[in-house]
Amino acid sequence: MSIRFSFGGDEHIFGEVSEGMSLESFFTSLSMTNAVREAQISGVTEICPANASFQVKFDPDRIKPADLMRELQSMEAAAARSDASLKTRIIEIPVLYNDPWTHETLMRFRERHQDPSKTDLEYAADVNGLGTVGNFIEAHSSQPWFVSMVGFVAGLPFLYQMVERERQLQVPKYLRPRTDTPKLTVGHGGCFSCIYSVRGAGGYQMFGVTPMPIYDPAQKVNYLKDEMCLFRPGDIVKWKPVTRDQYDAAIEEVDANRFEPVIRQTSFSLSEYNKDMAGTKARLMEALNGR
Amino acid sequence: MAVKIISPGLSTTVQDLGRPGYYHLGIPLSGGMDRFALRAANMLVGNDESAAVLEAVFMGPEVEFTTAATVAVTGASLPPKLNGAELATWEAFPVRPGDRLSFGFLKSGARVYIAVSGGIDVPVTLGSRSTYTLGALGGHEGRALKAGDELPLGEGTGGKGTGGKGSLPEALRRQPGNPAELRMLPGLYWHRITAEAGKQFFADTWKVAPEADRIGYRFKGGTPLDFVPREQPFGAGSNPSNIVDACYPYGSIQVPGGTEPIVLHRDAVSGGGYMMLGCVISADMDLIGQLQPHSPARFTEVSMDQALAARHDRKAALARLRAHLGR
Numbered sequence: 063m064s065i066r067f068s069f070g071g072d073e074h075i076f077g078e079v080s081e082g083m084s085l086e087s088f089f090t091s092l093s094m095t096n097a098v099r100e101a102q103i104s105g106v107t108e109i110c111p112a113n114a115s116f117q118v119k120f121d122p123d124r125i126k127p128a129d130l131m132r133e134l135q136s137m138e139a140a141a142a143r144s145d146a147s148l149k150t151r152i153i154e155i156p157v158l159y160n161d162p163w164t165h166e167t168l169m170r171f172r173e174r175h176q177d178p179s180k181t182d183l184e185y186a187a188d189v190n191g192l193g194t195v196g197n198f199i200e201a202h203s204s205q206p207w208f209v210s211m212v213g214f215v216a217g218l219p220f221l222y223q224m225v226e227r228e229r230q231l232q233v234p235k236y237l238r239p240r241t242d243t244p245k246l247t248v249g250h251g252g253c254f255s256c257i258y259s260v261r262g263a264g265g266y267q268m269f270g271v272t273p274m275p276i277y278d279p280a281q282k283v284n285y286l287k288d289e290m291c292l293f294r295p296g297d298i299v300k301w302k303p304v305t306r307d308q309y310d311a312a313i314e315e316v317d318a319n320r321f322e323p324v325i326r327q328t329s330f331s332l333s334e335y336n337k338d339m340a341g342t343k344a345r346l347m348e349a350l351n352g353r
Numbered sequence: 354m355a356v357k358i359i360s361p362g363l364s365t366t367v368q369d370l371g372r373p374g375y376y377h378l379g380i381p382l383s384g385g386m387d388r389f390a391l392r393a394a395n396m397l398v399g400n401d402e403s404a405a406v407l408e409a410v411f412m413g414p415e416v417e418f419t420t421a422a423t424v425a426v427t428g429a430s431l432p433p434k435l436n437g438a439e440l441a442t443w444e445a446f447p448v449r450p451g452d453r454l455s456f457g458f459l460k461s462g463a464r465v466y467i468a469v470s471g472g473i474d475v476p477v478t479l480g481s482r483s484t485y486t487l488g489a490l491g492g493h494e495g496r497a498l499k500a501g502d503e504l505p506l507g508e509g510t511g512g513k514g515t516g517g518k519g520s521l522p523e524a525l526r527r528q529p530g531n532p533a534e535l536r537m538l539p540g541l542y543w544h545r546i547t548a549e550a551g552k553q554f555f556a557d558t559w560k561v562a563p564e565a566d567r568i569g570y571r572f573k574g575g576t577p578l579d580f581v582p583r584e585q586p587f588g589a590g591s592n593p594s595n596i597v598d599a600c601y602p603y604g605s606i607q608v609p610g611g612t613e614p615i616v617l618h619r620d621a622v623s624g625g626g627y628m629m630l631g632c633v634i635s636a637d638m639d640l641i642g643q644l645q646p647h648s649p650a651r652f653t654e655v656s657m658d659q660a661l662a663a664r665h666d667r668k669a670a671l672a673r674l675r676a677h678l679g680r
Contacts, residue, residue: 070602083587213623
């Protein structure tokens with residue numbers, strides 16, 4: 063695997079680890095960006111890992127583009143060899159699937175959808191050959207997901223499903239992006255799920271909403287006082303389907319600033335995961351539920 | 354020591370030179386879209402060039418000053434009026450307590466920068482006073498201004514500056530041509546389109562679409578792109594313009610569905626799943642901020658050396674402003 067480097071104008075270097083998504087590519091991207099951060103290169107202003115690629119922004123008045131390019135290329139071999147493991151967290155996210163707010167929104171944008179006769183969940187169940195919405199929700203919520211990128215808008219996580227490739231849920235994005243998406247919508251496009259941190263435009267299919275804020279620019283939410291954005295690349299997420307009553311109760315807790323998310327420290331090793339996926343996931347679920 | 358908003362215009366926000374360092378969380382740089390004009394406005398009133406100013410798009414606000422200060426309006430040709438009397442843009446003028454600044458109709462360009470001596474002193478959030486409205490972050494309460502808002506001014510109000518006398522002649526300003534020429538460095542996913550489509554992209558004259566804001570500028574009216582056929586990679590999505598969601602550089606030109614290019618600007622979304630043809634060079638980002646919907650634009654191919662030379666030229670143009678004002 064060799065990284066494809068490209069300049070993005072005169073202020074960015076873009077590196078594509080692979081065209082397709084895999085956790086191997088994610089870890090190479092993470093190793094590259096960690097190496098760039100540790101090198102403390104003068105003139106580098108932003109270091110952004112992504113799913114299977116990364117980007118470094120720089121000030122060409124302080125470092126010549128060609129010099130930075132050479133320096134990044136020299137880091138590639140070490141990044142590819144680095145140990146793909148990390149200390150991380152597993153976070154439980156309550157989800158009200160099939161909620162009234164995303165339903166109202168998706169009905170407003172049916173003409174931008176592949177199949178205007180179905181809801182996003184019905185369509186997703188159909189294209190994945192799962193038959194019913196209930197089966198789809200089960201497939202979506204029963205297995206953990208890996209945060210392989212943070213971005214698009216502030217604090218939005220991209221989530222990669224931790225199952226064999228042939229079982230991964232894939233759903234096309236809307237034909238044309240919507241101009242509106244409710245805040246905290248759980249969406250899906252390509253092989254990635256996401257949580258829309260703010261209300262706004264979006265092209266992912268909409269499956270439900272979480273009552274749990276993940277971005278707080280005012281830094282008043284009790285668990286977002288130190289960091290505005292909850293998610294970091296490498297976090298692991300487990301969806302927890304909730305009923306409308308449970309959702310409403312959680313919203314009350316959030317409004318009173320008493321909501322305590324379930325977040326547990328854990329670790330993840332890609333080689334262990336590749337050797338024993340079921341065992342690794344069982345250990346993660348134990349970390350989440352085991353006390 | 355404040356500026357009171359009587360009416361906010363179409364969308365007026367507090368902006369400075371931006372908020373680097375948080376793009377990996379999806380929090381963009383923000384700051385003035387036309388930074389050349391923003392710096393010039395600050396120079397005219399004697400501020401540090403990075404001081405926070407008001408950025409107004411298409412329609413000016415009406416504001417009242419509660420203190421004596423020096424004010425300058427740069428950027429678009431949107432004539433300022435002090436207590437109803439028209440004044441020039443790119444020129445400093447003094448204001449007294451109770452004076453009202455309003456604006457006539459837009460003649461050309463898109464955005465004005467209103468600098469007040471002392472600078473707009475809203476709280477600094479993550480190192481900047483810039484407003485990022487999509488994330489409800491920075492500026493005044495994380496949003497565009499509303500009637501009744503009061504913005505404090507910083508230290509040195511009315512003190513430093515040109516005493517309301519300086520001006521910057523037209524020859525020293527920088528504005529887009531007609532059609533606007535946006536220089537771009539091909540790269541990123543340029544290889545995904547055919548050679549013929551690449552030639553046509555530069556040959557076409559595009560028009561700014563109505564969907565043009567601080568996040569990005571959409572262009573329409575050109576030829577849809579032909580893609581090089583490939584089996585779509587795992588996780589990318591089925592449209593040939595889809596990629597596995599990746600980072601988006603500032604100035605990057607994405608083309609969803611291969612039809613209408615979008616150039617991401619200061620409030621860019623930090624990543625997503627559309628292929629990009631390359632980036633508009635840093636020197637020409639200011640110009641995009643002055644384009645109105647329906648105005649024509651062309652993309653011109655440049656090399657890295659030409660991009661760096663253009664960047665150097667822009668810095669030299671800013672140095673000429675400083676020299677002219679004796680700074």
